Amino acid sequence: MSMDTAGAPFRLGEDRRTDVPVHAAIAGRYSTRAFAERPVAPEHLDLLLEAARWAPSAFNEQPWRFIQAVQGTPGHQALAEALHTSNRVWASHAPVLLLALARTRLARNGEVNNYARYDLGQAVGLMTVQATLLGIGMHQMAGFDPQPVRDGFALGEELDPVVIIALGYPGEGPYLSEHLRAREHNRTTRIPRSEIVR
Numbered sequence: 001m002s003m004d005t006a007g008a009p010f011r012l013g014e015d016r017r018t019d020v021p022v023h024a025a026i027a028g029r030y031s032t033r034a035f036a037e038r039p040v041a042p043e044h045l046d047l048l049l050e051a052a053r054w055a056p057s058a059f060n061e062q063p064w065r066f067i068q069a070v071q072g073t074p075g076h077q078a079l080a081e082a083l084h085t086s087n088r089v090w091a092s093h094a095p096v097l098l099l100a101l102a103r104t105r106l107a108r109n110g111e112v113n114n115y116a117r118y119d120l121g122q123a124v125g126l127m128t129v130q131a132t133l134l135g136i137g138m139h140q141m142a143g144f145d146p147q148p149v150r151d152g153f154a155l156g157e158e159l160d161p162v163v164i165i166a167l168g169y170p171g172e173g174p175y176l177s178e179h180l181r182a183r184e185h186n187r188t189t190r191i192p193r194s195e196i197v198r
């Protein structure tokens with residue numbers, strides 16, 4: 001079933017034109033920009049972090065760390081200010097901003113963990129699946145200036161700020177420009193399976 005729409009933004013969990021029946025928690029995910037003003041329920045935030053927590057990782061190092069900031073707090077403002085303008089214009093309206101960090105050294109011996117970012121990505125990947133199941137939209141952003149984030153949150157050498165994630169329940173997003181609203185109504189596409197595997 002294809003639901004390309006000119007009017008309403010498509011909903012989390014909707015089919016995304018896969019040719020095989022991938023679960024809606026995967027195929028129905030999209031990077032949300034239009035959020036409802038409603039705050040995210042604390043138990044939902046806990047579920048997202050719990051999903052991340054159960055990701056696999058090299059040596060079971062679990063190098064993912066998160067700083068969560070809800071709208072109206074200095075932390076949210078600091079993360080919003082660090083975003084590149086193209087992201088800030090919409091992401092500053094997200095009910096929650098989540099800073100995803102990778103612990104760069106192995107706890108076991110202090111050596112560099114070459115898989116820290118890989119493992120963090122898996123943790124966030126699981127989080128996106130749980131979010132879609134809960135009807136929560138997420139949007140990961142690499143477009144931010146890391147230095148003020150490092151300074152503002154006193155991260156030190158061993159924590160690498162990788163993405164800022166905007167999240168919340170999808171809504172109208174009255175703050176969106178016409179251009180961004182149009183993008184919210186369009187699905188992204190994917191290269192075919194035949195190109196990613198041989």
Ligand SMILES: Cc1cc2nc3c(=O)[nH]c(=O)nc-3n(C[C@H](O)[C@H](O)[C@H](O)COP(=O)(O)O)c2cc1C
Nearest residue numbers: 029030031032087139140141142143144163187188
């Ligand atoms: C590591 C990473 C960094 C990203 N950075 C940005 C960003 O700075 N701004 C933005 O609007 N989207 C960003 N995205 C979202 C991607 O553009 C989006 O995932 C991609 O276009 C596919 O669309 P979909 O997530 O709706 O399926 C990022 C995604 C990832 C995984």
